[in-house]
Amino acid sequence: MIIDSHSHVILPVDRHIDLMTKEGIDKTILFSTLVHPETASDYSEYKVEMTRLQKILRGKINPTDSRIKAINELKQIVKNYPDKFIGFGFCPIGLSLAQTDNWINEYVIGNSFKGIGEFTFGEGQVSKVKNVFKSVSSNDKYPLWFHTLYPLTKKDIKELLVLAKKYPNVIVILGHGAGSFWLETLEEIVNLKNVYFDISASFTTHSIKIASELIPERVLFSVDMPYGSPGVMKKIVDESVKDSAVKELILANNIKRLLEI
Amino acid sequence: MIIDSHSHVILPVDRHIDLMTKEGIDKTILFSTLVHPETASDYSEYKVEMTRLQKILRGKINPTDSRIKAINELKQIVKNYPDKFIGFGFCPIGLSLAQTDNWINEYVIGNSFKGIGEFTFGEGQVSKVKNVFKSVSSNDKYPLWFHTLYPLTKKDIKELLVLAKKYPNVIVILGHGAGSFWLETLEEIVNLKNVYFDISASFTTHSIKIASELIPERVLFSVDMPYGSPGVMKKIVDESVKDSAVKELILANNIKRLLEI
Numbered sequence: 001m002i003i004d005s006h007s008h009v010i011l012p013v014d015r016h017i018d019l020m021t022k023e024g025i026d027k028t029i030l031f032s033t034l035v036h037p038e039t040a041s042d043y044s045e046y047k048v049e050m051t052r053l054q055k056i057l058r059g060k061i062n063p064t065d066s067r068i069k070a071i072n073e074l075k076q077i078v079k080n081y082p083d084k085f086i087g088f089g090f091c092p093i094g095l096s097l098a099q100t101d102n103w104i105n106e107y108v109i110g111n112s113f114k115g116i117g118e119f120t121f122g123e124g125q126v127s128k129v130k131n132v133f134k135s136v137s138s139n140d141k142y143p144l145w146f147h148t149l150y151p152l153t154k155k156d157i158k159e160l161l162v163l164a165k166k167y168p169n170v171i172v173i174l175g176h177g178a179g180s181f182w183l184e185t186l187e188e189i190v191n192l193k194n195v196y197f198d199i200s201a202s203f204t205t206h207s208i209k210i211a212s213e214l215i216p217e218r219v220l221f222s223v224d225m226p227y228g229s230p231g232v233m234k235k236i237v238d239e240s241v242k243d244s245a246v247k248e249l250i251l252a253n254n255i256k257r258l259l260e261i
Numbered sequence: 262m263i264i265d266s267h268s269h270v271i272l273p274v275d276r277h278i279d280l281m282t283k284e285g286i287d288k289t290i291l292f293s294t295l296v297h298p299e300t301a302s303d304y305s306e307y308k309v310e311m312t313r314l315q316k317i318l319r320g321k322i323n324p325t326d327s328r329i330k331a332i333n334e335l336k337q338i339v340k341n342y343p344d345k346f347i348g349f350g351f352c353p354i355g356l357s358l359a360q361t362d363n364w365i366n367e368y369v370i371g372n373s374f375k376g377i378g379e380f381t382f383g384e385g386q387v388s389k390v391k392n393v394f395k396s397v398s399s400n401d402k403y404p405l406w407f408h409t410l411y412p413l414t415k416k417d418i419k420e421l422l423v424l425a426k427k428y429p430n431v432i433v434i435l436g437h438g439a440g441s442f443w444l445e446t447l448e449e450i451v452n453l454k455n456v457y458f459d460i461s462a463s464f465t466t467h468s469i470k471i472a473s474e475l476i477p478e479r480v481l482f483s484v485d486m487p488y489g490s491p492g493v494m495k496k497i498v499d500e501s502v503k504d505s506a507v508k509e510l511i512l513a514n515n516i517k518r519l520l521e522i
Contacts, residue, residue, distance in 0.1 A: 050444065224465075227466075229496075229501075232500055
């Protein structure tokens with residue numbers, strides 16, 4: 001069994017499902033998206049989508065409206081294909097504790113999503129997620145999924161791990177496995193049992209080899225569609241993980257256990 | 262035909278050649294290495310190699326001796342297997358112009374290497390490679406291969422491109438395709454005909470798709486062994502490049518033309 005534990009909504013949905021079938025992916029943990037680069041047929045169209053993303057991130061296009069539209073798109077797909085998709089719900093950062101509670105109640109719990117993310121923010125903004133940790137710590141059912149590639153720095157990742165240490169009942173998924181800081185991060189999370197290591201966007205097989213040796217029960221397979229390719233990610237696991245029991249953990253069992261699915 | 266345009270010496274050499282044969286790689290452009298993580302069988306042994314690397318980079322183990330030992334290791338392998346390997350020679354940065362000329366004469370031209378690199382340095386040090394550009398500009402036969410992932414920043418990569426613009430007859434290979442800054446870098450080098458885009462360590466198929474659309478004659482396939490896997494890199498090309506003529510350029514013809522091999 002293979003579960004893709006992190007991909008974004010790609011359109012049309014049929015294309016996503018066909019790809020899952022072709023690649024032997026049984027289920028996908030689906031995240032909302034503000035743009036659809038997968039619909040671009042060439043550089044010019046890709047650039048239009050990426051420029052739109054920049055406009056939303058800079059507030060030139062209303063970000064809240066865009067986020068809610070994206071959440072509704074995700075909600076509908078998960079509702080239409082409950083056997084194929086499980087949703088994670090977006091949550092803004094920097095809100096008050098009450099606002100964070102309300103948002104999670106309305107847009108995560110209210111939509112029957114199983115976790116929260118993707119949290120993507122700029123350098124030096126980790127302190128803005130404190131209230132999400134506080135809110136979720138009273139309800140440890142909802143793992144938090146963080147983008148830990150650029151623009152996050154080594155310092156940001158360290159700060160995030162301080163929060164993970166402070167809230168040991170909150171599950172933290174390090175999306176994209178801390179990028180260039182994978183080795184020192186792995187060494188730090190060996191004893192942080194609430195922190196998981198997502199392998200999407202990995203740029204060396206060494207990170208996955210060593211993660212699967214140090215924390216085999218906390219490594220999660222994912223593709224990060226549309227930015228990654230299922231075939232490539234499966235190949236990376238095949239080349240990096242030789243123990244078949246560990247491979248089963250990474251490809252499906254770890255996320256099944258975590259989300260109780 | 263497939264040419265791996267960037268991998269490091271891995272030991273034993275027979276293992277490298279067996280892997281090339283198995284994966285259908287006809288030739289490898291080989292770079293020296295200070296450490297041999299491929300000989301590690303687990304995390305502890307890997308950590309010993311990486312700690313040794315840190316000691317060399319911080320000068321706790323004599324870096325010049327280590328570099329010359331690594332160059333000699335490379336030279337011997339290229340001499341023993343001239344059909345399989347072509348060497349690129351290491352060159353220190355921050356030397357005077359005369360010292361740089363001497364080094365290139367002795368350790369690059371003297372060893373019949375075909376290019377210079379890998380240049381790997383910290384943030385804010387691009388100005389230290391000026392003399393390498395000056396030295397090579399009088400002899401444009403020697404492409405320069407730069408590591409452009411972390412710790413290089415967006416600003417460093419921009420500075421490197423300023424040098425590439427100033428010395429249009431010097432071939433610059435952006436190793437690892439500028440990492441997180443791949444899109445803006447590709448847009449900037451479309452009209453910089455002396456700048457090439459290396460695909461090793463890529464973390465999204467989008468970068469290779471768009472590079473192969475914008476600058477098909479300047480995209481170079483490489484594995485970056487021991488950090489990358491030939492099977493994974495071939496799969497990335499298969500998934501990203503659908504045009505078979507462009508695929509041939511990327512997998513072999515671009516580097517053949519560049520090095521006249």
